[in-house]
Amino acid sequence: MGGQMQQSNAAAAAAALYDHPGGGALHSAGPAGDAGDTVMARWLQSAGLQHLASPFASTGIDHRLLPNLLMQGYGVQSVEEKQKLLKMLRNLNLNGESGSEPYTPTGHSSGAMAAADGFFSPELRGELGAGLLDLHAMDDTELLSEHVISEPFEPSPFMPPFGKGFDDDTDAVTSRQQRGEAADTSIRLPANEKEISIKESNVAKIKVVVRKRPLNKKELSRKEDDIVTVSDKAFVAVHEPKLKVDLTAYVEKHDFCFDAVLDEHVTNDEVYRVTVEPIIPTIFQRTKATCFAYGQTGSGKTFTMQPLPLRAAEDLMRLLHHPTYRNQRYKLWLSYFEIYGGKLFDLLSDRRKLLMREDGRQQVCIVGLQEFEVSDVQIVKEFIEKGNAARSTGSTGANEESSRSHAILQLAIKKQSEIKESKRNNDTNESKGGKVVGKISFIDLAGSERGADTTDNDRQTRIEGAEINKSLLALKECIRALDNDQIHIPFRGSKLTEVLRDSFVGNSRTVMISCISPNAGSCEHTLNTLRYADRVKSLSKSGNSKKDQVPGTVPPASAKESSLIPSLPVTVESEDALAVTQVMKVGDTSRRAFDKDAPSYGSTVESDRQPTTSSNYPFSVKEQPSSSPQVTPSTGWRMVG
Ligand SMILES: Nc1ncnc2c1ncn2[C@@H]1O[C@H](COP(=O)(O)OP(=O)(O)OP(=O)(O)O)[C@@H](O)[C@H]1O
Structure with missing residues (x-):
């Protein structure tokens, strides 16, 4: 696992979400696979790419291979989708390396993944390296110190479904503000x-x-x-x-x-x-x-x-x-x-x-x-x-x-x-x-x-x-x-x-x-x-x-x-x-x-630096496939949802 994390490409990082100590088959099945499906679907859904999850889920392709398959074009219809995906994968990658590097499955892979909460278990954090699952420590969340990161628009798409989701929070804050109500609870004070x-x-x-x-x-x-x-x-x-x-x-x-x-x-x-x-x-x-x-x-x-x-x-x-x-x-x-x-x-x-x-x-x-x-x-x-x-x-x-x-x-x-x-x-x-x-x-x-x-x-x-x-x-x-x-x-x-x-x-x-x-x-x-x-x-x-x-x-x-x-x-x-x-x-x-x-x-x-695509059709641009990432990685805070 350590070797794998040293490689730390984005695909591997995403795939590591499905890795768990204990070993197991490459083709996941059963409850672990279901949990993987759910989380991957939620992850893709957070960027409006939920349709990319279903074909793989139904065909039983290993989740760890999914990020790589996605980046290779399976199911991805447009440059925009690719960009979104790239951005999400980059967000998983602490070392800022290319998200399109091939993923090599490791022998430590496991189909026995715990439920979503297991993603945040201490041993898993340790295995994956500091910050891989700790999105607070990631590049594009660095603008905020920890107490601020918990603001409503910050939660990661991997957050286990405890408490309220991002959308709920956003709606709550927005509607509260629309009603002109006090915003006291939205300002989180630093604990220390x-x-x-x-x-x-x-x-x-x-x-x-x-x-x-x-x-x-x-x-x-x-x-x-x-x-x-x-x-x-x-x-x-x-x-x-x-x-x-x-x-x-x-x-x-x-x-x-x-x-x-x-x-x-x-x-x-x-x-x-x-x-x-x-x-x-x-x-x-x-x-x-x-x-x-x-x-x-x-x-x-x-x-x-x-x-x-x-x-x-x-x-x-x-x-x-x-x-x-x-x-x-x-x-x-x-x-x-x-x-x-x-x-x-x-x-x-x-x-x-x-x-x-x-x-x-x-x-x-x-x-x-x-x-x-x-x-x-x-x-x-x-x-x-x-x-x-x-x-x-x-x-x-x-x-x-x-x-x-x-x-x-x-x-x-x-x-x-x-x-x-x-x-x-x-x-x-x-x-x-x-x-x-x-x-x-x-x-x-x-x-x-x-x-x-x-x-x-x-x-x-x-x-x-x-x-x-x-x-x-x-x-x-x-x-x-x-x-x-x-x-x-x-x-x-x-x-x-x-x-x-x-x-x-x-x-x-x-x-x-x-x-x-x-x-x-x-x-x-x-x-x-x-x-x-x-x-x-x-x-x-x-x-x-x-x-x-x-x-x-x-x-x-x-x-x-x-x-x-x-x-x-x-x-x-x-x-x-x-x-x-x-x-x-x-x-x-x-x-x-x-x-x-x-x-x-x-x-x-x-x-x-400026990515452009061109077309002969006004306002129905035919997008050119791009061999290299067209969007610079997200920086600062992320807006999720
Ligand atoms: N998001 C918006 N929704 C509705 N109206 C807007 C919005 N943004 C700007 N406007 C309207 O557009 C006009 C120009 O906006 P504004 O004066 O803020 O521009 P500005 O960039 O500050 O210009 P200047 O540099 O000349 O000061 C104003 O009448 C403003 O009410």
Whole structure:
């Protein structure tokens, strides 16, 4: 068995589910086979592939061979099915090896498999290697610490049928939210703070979610086609209308896979549940979380982002009153500012211009940013409305302006100090609130196409476009640098990345919501957005692999930082100490040069990474069989069900 697990290909991993010490026939039969049928069927069903299970079940083919047979094409009808299957098999594979490697049955195989509960028996876990059945330890669940992984959308398809299933939970949460009921029970508190701190990694953890908006009235009146299809809550396909040189029309299909893809019917409540709700408890565990919306103007970034802080504040306040934290002197603080034309403005203080500066510890802080303690959801709502109003009236054209600025709303949990703050620091503003325990930032990015908006005759518009270009490029370059394990992370490439820096290092959680328009006229922007998201997603993939280090060694992200910046506040204590003296800290401690060779935004599409298929038949794409996996493995959290 050990040898088999060293090979550890995906098929073998799946097959190992049917392995049990004790030996037995390759062709399973009887009760064990039935149990295998059930679990395999449930596994396939979780991705809508239940029809693949029945032919094998009825013909009595060994379950251990099933994953391999499936990947070889038995019963699999389409590329999409193959992709789904591949993704599921990859999720079983701890070592990230190909899921299409041949499976070699071992002599230890057994038909005497226990009932479903047996999958979780200690000896079986031991046999299979840590984590094979422990989906909490798997690559694409790493974003969450254990207490959060038990959130409703996380259960594995292999979970034995005790308690409620995923679908039940989802329905319950959704219907509760639709009824406007309290969400207290959905926020699971960590059982043990220490345990969580130990498990938290210094490697950035990212979840990439795509949201498709419905066709709007204008698009409908123009009879524009909806060219975006969403399937199984994780896959999105863009059907790009194209013309050959001989003017024959055809459709090129671009397939993507993300942690979650939300279609046009998904409510804002559900967006919150999938994106932000799971990370709320981690804010109390010294986590810096960031949720940002990316996409072209009019794709739904503001529509998506605006309800999130209020819901988050609601849940944070609920946790503040939870017995675990009630007596900790924790308070919730709110600030709201904007990056517009490369300058910072306080949206809660009459658009007062703010300065970002580095202090003696090479920590970036925003001087003068007003923070407000909030203890009531209604007050939070008023602040958000005030900030939104300041944002949209800040320049001549309201919508224009919102699409040209990055708006950043932060909710911070601070531990109130017993010592008079003014004694600690001369700057009363900077000492406000106490030590930062954790925070979550909501960032409504400028319209992504604005960066390419360099042809505008208006000088101001061109400058703004260039600034947006710079910040979105810098964001991408930071991600690329982290992805490539580069020593120099160009956080200082823009104000935006300086602010976002702590989203990518340290104890962080990042959720990117890529908003896309469904109409044919937006196809190019939609593809650019999805390619950008795909790039961000790969950061998580690399990050996860960094976790497989020998215990005791410094994770690469941390090593990079600490080698360059001895004063980086990697420990809670030093971080807290710094937080006392600053209103908002974004720890860009690097002296790194921005990568000047970086290609300009809009021309940096990794088209080679982009899986495409093409057809001569508009909207009935004949899919080309692919010899290699077309979908990059799922990263971050998984959306199941
Ligand atoms: N999922 C959705 N369901 C229904 N309407 C939506 C959805 N997403 C966006 N809309 C509508 O589409 C329009 C544009 O959305 P929004 O203003 O959020 O775009 P944006 O990406 O923030 O644009 P900008 O970058 O210009 O600020 C709005 O009228 C909004 O109500």
